[in-house]
Amino acid sequence: MKLVAPPAGTATAPGSANTAEAVFAEPWEARAFALAVTLSGGEHFAWDDFRDLLIAEIAAGDAAAANAGPARLPDDTAAAPYYERWLAALEKILCAKAMLNAEEIDLRAAAIAASPPAPTKAQGRGPIKIA
Amino acid sequence: MSGKHRDDHDHDHNAPESGPALRVKAIETLLVEKGLVDPKALDALVDTYENKVGPRNGARVVARAWVDPVFKARLLEDAAVAIEEVGLAAGPQGEHLTALENTATVHNMVVCTLCSCYPWPVLGLPPVWYKSAAYRSRAVSDPRGVLHEFGLDLPPGVELRVWDSSAELRYMVLPMRPAGTEHLNEEELAALVTRDSMIGTGVVAAPTAAGATK
Numbered sequence: 001m002k003l004v005a006p007p008a009g010t011a012t013a014p015g016s017a018n019t020a021e022a023v024f025a026e027p028w029e030a031r032a033f034a035l036a037v038t039l040s041g042g043e044h045f046a047w048d049d050f051r052d053l054l055i056a057e058i059a060a061g062d063a064a065a066a067n068a069g070p071a072r073l074p075d076d077t078a079a080a081p082y083y084e085r086w087l088a089a090l091e092k093i094l095c096a097k098a099m100l101n102a103e104e105i106d107l108r109a110a111a112i113a114a115s116p117p118a119p120t121k122a123q124g125r126g127p128i129k130i131a
Numbered sequence: 132m133s134g135k136h137r138d139d140h141d142h143d144h145n146a147p148e149s150g151p152a153l154r155v156k157a158i159e160t161l162l163v164e165k166g167l168v169d170p171k172a173l174d175a176l177v178d179t180y181e182n183k184v185g186p187r188n189g190a191r192v193v194a195r196a197w198v199d200p201v202f203k204a205r206l207l208e209d210a211a212v213a214i215e216e217v218g219l220a221a222g223p224q225g226e227h228l229t230a231l232e233n234t235a236t237v238h239n240m241v242v243c244t245l246c247s248c249y250p251w252p253v254l255g256l257p258p259v260w261y262k263s264a265a266y267r268s269r270a271v272s273d274p275r276g277v278l279h280e281f282g283l284d285l286p287p288g289v290e291l292r293v294w295d296s297s298a299e300l301r302y303m304v305l306p307m308r309p310a311g312t313e314h315l316n317e318e319e320l321a322a323l324v325t326r327d328s329m330i331g332t333g334v335v336a337a338p339t340a341a342g343a344t345k
Contacts, residue, residue: 023181023256028152030181031159033256034173037223044167047223048298055245062264082247082262087151091158100161108157113149 029083036090044097053089061085180256189253189303190324191217193335194317196230197308206230210303214253224301225252231294232305233331238285239292240278240331241302242270248296250303254329261330271295281332303329309337 024030040047061081094100162168192210195217196203206213210228211221221228228250231239243249244267249257260266269277274293278285285291294302306328312320315338327333 021258023185024177026152028155030177031155031173032151033180034176035155035159035162035168038168038172038176039162041223051246051248051298054247058246065264082259084151087155091154094158094162099165099167100158104161105154105157108161109153112156112160113153 025083029086032083032087032090036086036093039094039099044099045093050089050093053092054086057085057089057092058082180251184251185255186253186324186326186329187321188214188217188219188255189250189326189329190321191317192219192230192253192303193305193324193329194321196305197312197320198317203232203305206305207232219252222252224248225250226301227299228253228301228303230303230305231292231331233307233334235307236288237290237292238331239294239302239304240270240274241294241296241304242267243296244268244271245297248298248301250296250301253303254326258326278332281327283333304331305329306333306335309335311337311339 024033036050037047039045040050065081091100091102091105095102159168159170159173163170192206192214196206202213202216205216207230210230211226213230214221214225214228231241233239243257243261247257247262249261266277270293274291275285278291296302306324308320309323312323315323319338323335323338325333325335328335
């Protein structure tokens with residue numbers, strides 16, 4: 001099993017401590033990250049409370065992946081499962097702390113899914129450029 | 132994630148969003164309406180970790196330690212305090228930062244076996260591979276094999292120490308200063324330091340090699 005296959009010149013580009021890797025693969029990952037970090041700094045729960053749930057979700061995910069067959073290569077596709085586990089841990093702690101409940105999340109998600117996309121700035125206006 | 136009824140839905144019925152993106156949006160809008168979270172605070176946090184905090188911070192710490200032995204001593208004594216001297220704040224996930232010094236005889240390598248603990252203030256958020264099951268397990272079971280895959284083969288005489296991060300202890304590696312860098316100033320040295328060298332899955336290359344790539 002090959003562990004890492006960063007595209008040459010990106011992950012460990014000499015001469016830079018920065019990388020070409022995006023911090024978040026999808027915008028929702030950033031929101032889920034920010035929600036957990038912001039809330040864990042407040043009165044509702046501590047970071048360690050969240051981390052315990054995250055560890056449990058990751059362990060469950062590892063076990064499921066191990067049962068599913070050969071380990072996945074940790075390429076970019078591994079990013080989504082990590083933040084899905086993060087999101088699962090976030091939902092669990094929000095519900096455990098009675099900040100939200102699963103039913104209202106389901107309802108809200110369904111409502112958002114059913115609603116038409118909000119018009120963007122470009123829609124309903126004229127051309128943004130004529131040259 | 133659970134909820135069988137959700138899996139019965141077709142996630143692709145022209146919904147504006149689906150799957151986890153939809154779920155997160157639902158959670159965020161509910162929390163905002165309840166006054167439990169400020170969307171501006173979320174925006175600011177995302178901006179911080181996407182644009183402001185990253186391995187460049189750690190590189191400045193390393194370069195300072197290379198040019199200033201007194202700073203280096205303070206860094207190894209209490210990294211969380213010492214990094215303030217280069218304008219960094221310990222902040223979240225950095226409260227108990229420890230710097231591990233690589234030498235000619237000892238190489239340090241950092242992992243979080245249970246999840247993804249990482250020294251955010253100096254390195255930003257961890258790369259994908261750091262969070263992978265393969266790295267989390269194999270950094271312990273076969274660390275030299277892992278380093279080989281990163282292109283790093285330690286001489287047999289070098290002791291390899293693997294450190295498991297936790298909520299209480301975050302580690303950064305202080306890599307060895309490459310030979311032939313005596314003429315470089317602190318800023319130039321910082322430009323040589325890679326993220327992986329501060330996790331311990333790489334070393335800092337001499338400037339000639341770095342200059343050749345770009």
